[in-house]
Amino acid sequence: MKELEAFKQIERFYNNQLNPEELAQFKLLLKSDPDFAEYYRQYQQLDGTLRFYSRRKALKEQLTSIHHELETSPESAPATDRKVITPFGDKQKRKIFWNQHYATIAVAASVAILTVFGTLMSIDVWRSMGKQQNARYTALRREVEKIKNSQRAIAKGISGVANSGAARPIPANFSGTGFAISSDGYLVTSYHVVKDADSVFIENQNGQRYKVKNIYRDQAHDLAILKIDDAGFSSFGSLPYSFKSDLSDLGERVYTLGFPREDMVFGEGSVSSKTGFEGDTTSYQISIPLNPGNSGGPLLDNQGNLIGVISGQQLDQQGASFAVKSAYLKQLVDQLSQDSLDSPIKLSKRNYLAGASRPEQLKKIKDYVFIIKVYNN
Amino acid sequence: MPNVVYFSEEALLAGIRREDETAVAYLYKQHYPMVLHFVLSNNGTEEEAKDIYQEAVILFIEKIREETLELNCLIKTYLYSVCRRLWLKRLAFKSRFGGAVSESDTFVDVADDVVEYEEREASFTKMAEALVLVGEPCKTLLEDFYMQDLSMQEITEKFGYTNADNAKNQKYKCLLRLKKLFFNLYKSEVEHE
Numbered sequence: 242m243k244e245l246e247a248f249k250q251i252e253r254f255y256n257n258q259l260n261p262e263e264l265a266q267f268k269l270l271l272k273s274d275p276d277f278a279e280y281y282r283q284y285q286q287l288d289g290t291l292r293f294y295s296r297r298k299a300l301k302e303q304l305t306s307i308h309h310e311l312e313t314s315p316e317s318a319p320a321t322d323r324k325v326i327t328p329f330g331d332k333q334k335r336k337i338f339w340n341q342h343y344a345t346i347a348v349a350a351s352v353a354i355l356t357v358f359g360t361l362m363s364i365d366v367w368r369s370m371g372k373q374q375n376a377r378y379t380a381l382r383r384e385v386e387k388i389k390n391s392q393r394a395i396a397k398g399i400s401g402v403a404n405s406g407a408a409r410p411i412p413a414n415f416s417g418t419g420f421a422i423s424s425d426g427y428l429v430t431s432y433h434v435v436k437d438a439d440s441v442f443i444e445n446q447n448g449q450r451y452k453v454k455n456i457y458r459d460q461a462h463d464l465a466i467l468k469i470d471d472a473g474f475s476s477f478g479s480l481p482y483s484f485k486s487d488l489s490d491l492g493e494r495v496y497t498l499g500f501p502r503e504d505m506v507f508g509e510g511s512v513s514s515k516t517g518f519e520g521d522t523t524s525y526q527i528s529i530p531l532n533p534g535n536s537g538g539p540l541l542d543n544q545g546n547l548i549g550v551i552s553g554q555q556l557d558q559q560g561a562s563f564a565v566k567s568a569y570l571k572q573l574v575d576q577l578s579q580d581s582l583d584s585p586i587k588l589s590k591r592n593y594l595a596g597a598s599r600p601e602q603l604k605k606i607k608d609y610v611f612i613i614k615v616y617n618n
Numbered sequence: 619m620p621n622v623v624y625f626s627e628e629a630l631l632a633g634i635r636r637e638d639e640t641a642v643a644y645l646y647k648q649h650y651p652m653v654l655h656f657v658l659s660n661n662g663t664e665e666e667a668k669d670i671y672q673e674a675v676i677l678f679i680e681k682i683r684e685e686t687l688e689l690n691c692l693i694k695t696y697l698y699s700v701c702r703r704l705w706l707k708r709l710a711f712k713s714r715f716g717g718a719v720s721e722s723d724t725f726v727d728v729a730d731d732v733v734e735y736e737e738r739e740a741s742f743t744k745m746a747e748a749l750v751l752v753g754e755p756c757k758t759l760l761e762d763f764y765m766q767d768l769s770m771q772e773i774t775e776k777f778g779y780t781n782a783d784n785a786k787n788q789k790y791k792c793l794l795r796l797k798k799l800f801f802n803l804y805k806s807e808v809e810h811e
Contacts, residue, residue: 248790287797293738294745295765300679303639304672307646333658340661 247280255288378518378563380433380463380553382417382615383501383534413614418499418538418551419443419467421609422484422574423586424477426451426469429570430537430613431552432458435465443469443611446505457577462523462569463552465537466577466586467613480589481605482539484567485546488515489525497529497551497564498603499538500612507603508535510560512548517563518555524563525549531562537613540564545594545602627693634682646675649694653701660705670708674700677735691726699725703732748800756792763789 253259254267270277339346417434421427428443435441441453454470489495489512496509510529517524527540531554540549549564571588578585594602633641650671657667674697681687689696702725749757755777762768762776774785 245787245790245794248793249786252790283797283801287793287800290741290745290800291760291764291796294742294749295761297676297680297738297742299765300642300676301672303642304646304675307643308650308668308672310643311647311650336658337661337663340659 247277248284251281251284378553379556380431381531381533381536381551382415382431382434383532383536384415413442414617415615416500416534417536417613417615418534419611419613420498420537420539421477421480421611422466422570422588424479424589425587426474426477427586428453428467428469428611429550430465430467431550431565432460432463432465433552434537434613435467435615437617438615439617441467441616442614443467444614445609445611446607457573457581459573462565462573464550464565464570464573466573477609479591479593480609481593481602482541482545482547482609483590483592484571484588485542485548486568486571488566488568489542489548491515494543495527495529495540495548496599497531497535497538497540498606498610499531499535499551500610501532501534503612505607505610506532506535510562513561517565518553521563523569524552524565527562527564528560529562530560539606539610540567541594541602541606545592545597545606630693631682631689634679637683642679645679645693649697652694652698656698656701657705661709662705666705666708670701670704671697673704673735673739677731680738681731687731695726696728699728700732703728707732744800744803748796748803751799752792752796756795759789759792760796 250259250267254264259267271281272278415434417430419428419430419434422429435456435458438456441456442450443453444450451469451471451474453467455468457466457468459465491512491514493512494509495512496507498505498507500506508529508531510527512525513528514526516522517526525540525548527549531551535551536553538551539547540551542548546567547570548567550567550570551562551564553563555561555563574586574588594605597605630641630645634645653671653674654664654667657670658664662670677700678687678693678697682689749760752760759773759777762773763770768776770782770785770789773779773789774782777785777788779785779788
């Protein structure tokens with residue numbers, strides 16, 4: 242009963258019902274009696290919690306009734322009450338479903354897309370690999386760099402139209418090499434150099450520049466015969482080299498002149514096989530390092546006999562270049578002379594190079610080797 | 619719809635402080651759509667939105683009435699922050715979505731407020747349990763005294779006690795029983811943890 246009495250006392254203290262005497266006694270008791278102090282503390286906590294409990298409970302009830310009101314009055318709760326019936330079920334549910342699973346769906350979709358495109362790409366790569374296997378051969382005509390083109394265009398733009406004038410040569414789209422085969426203006430080059438040509442110009446080391454008109458093509462042997470058609474041209478004079486009809490021997494030293502860039506470049510090597518690419522009997526395999534632009538260049542042996550026309554290179558093999566045998570050039574010239582031309586082409590038969598040193602030979606030849614500039618649009 | 623339109627937040631806060639029901643209703647209705655939208659767009663349901671929102675409003679109103687809240691932002695921002703916090707906790711409890719939400723509003727730091735609220739909510743639940751355990755007629759008696767604010771005289775008449783002293787004695791007995799139950803619940807809670 243001590244506890245009950247204590248509680249009574251404490252409550253009276255809380256309600257300020259104690260007279261001064263009792264108040265003093267109460268405070269003394271609070272200090273001296275630990276049990277009483279504990280009751281006091283418990284009462285405080287209990288009373289506080291009960292009051293708090295009642296307040297919160299009231300508030301909760303109030304809010305619940307407000308919420309109920311909110312739900313029952315349709316105009317104040319537009320988002321909650323509007324249920325649209327659609328053929329696809331409850332929109333709200335779908336939305337929740339989407340919110341919960343959109344990450345998974347996104348991952349699945351990206352995986353699917355990646356797989357599809359990955360498969361397509363790998364099939365494509367596989368196919369192009371097959372194609373590469375077949376096309377290891379590359380023709381050596383030079384595609385004049387686009388950068389150079391645009392740089393020149395810019396330079397032209399800066400220097401102004403009047404200044405540049407019409408005399409400045411426009412850079413060609415493609416270039417190759419060619420050489421004279423007769424004194425009256427016939428030249429030979431590779432077929433692929435002049436393949437899609439609109440107009441063809443030739444130019445040699447001395448800066449002599451001629452327009453070429455007639456072009457006779459032999460696609461099978463990758464050869465083309467050009468005829469100079471220019472008022473400024475009279476004759477080449479006698480050519481220093483002759484044309485060989487027999488096969489050259491393996492290991493014979495050979496060399497070529499060509500225009501893989503704007504300047505003439507000399508290349509030397511030897512005949513490494515009597516057959517060309519994939520056993521092609523119309524050409525030699527030669528061990529001269531070649532570059533795009535060398536196509537159509539003359540292939541000469543030590544004595545200064547022309548034995549072939551440079552044509553191409555095997556891509557996946559180091560130093561395997563090819564040249565069309567001169568016998569086929571002769572054959573083409575003979576046919577042309579018979580069929581298409583008014584007067585036959587006279588191939589030079591005399592050789593002024595035999596016995597001369599290599600630099601001497603080159604000095605004599607260089608005027609007869611031309612850079613072929615091909616324009617097309 | 620409330621008859622009074624609260625034009626300013628100060629007026630609304632004043633209304634809440636003097637326990638104006640229309641103010642509370644106004645506050646509640648004004649911000650519910652925002653929280654509903656927030657919860658729905660973060661994997662929640664309408665029911666959960668209601669729970670969360672009511673907790674937040676209770677927290678807010680209690681703190682306003684006890685003058686323990688220094689409101690440095692809009693009421694809307696505060697409520698949103700509390701709801702966000704509560705919802706993050708719930709998501710973490712569900713532990714399915716790792717507790718990341720897509721923000722639809724700015725928010726302020728309310729971590730301490732929420733922790734305090736949860737402690738008080740725990741004692742609220744304890745008290746509710748204790749009141750159920752204490753049984754009739756003690757429960758009604760105590761509720762009448764503390765919640766309905768009935769005087770001892772009214773209670774005496776209602777329960778048919780012979781006089782007020784009798785009723786008072788009964789009240790103290792009930793209080794003592796409640797105390798015992800309440801502190802036992804507290805203790806068992808501590809032992810559990």
